[in-house]
Amino acid sequence: MVERIDxxxxxxxxxxxxxxxxxxxxDWDELSLDLELxxxxxYFNDRSYAIGEFVCSGxxxxxxxxxxxWIREGACHD
Known part of the structure; x- marks a missing residue:
């Protein structure tokens, strides 16, 4: 069973x-280490989120x- 993330x-x-x-x-493994990231x-729409936090965009x-x-983790809804 997949854990539901709020x-x-x-x-x-x-x-x-x-x-x-x-x-x-x-893509995560292929990110260039010299990127200014x-x-x-x-940040999402001017709001800051801590490392490890989740959001649903659509x-x-x-x-x-x-x-x-941000790393895509899949769908927000089952």
Missing amino acids: APAVGAPDPELKNSPIFDES ESGVC DELLRCEERGV
Whole structure:
């Protein structure tokens, strides 16, 4: 059984606001180490989230990962 994660619904990213980049899990290993992504938090529509926090953008579950990037974890709803 999959554990249900209670993540806030944040809507779609607004390009006018501060947002951290979103990557697929498969992209994580390929991220260049010289990218200017070092941050202790992730941003979504100008709001900061701690490393390890989850949000739902539409039906997409995103996890804030080290370096301040969002990683797609799957669907928010079963």
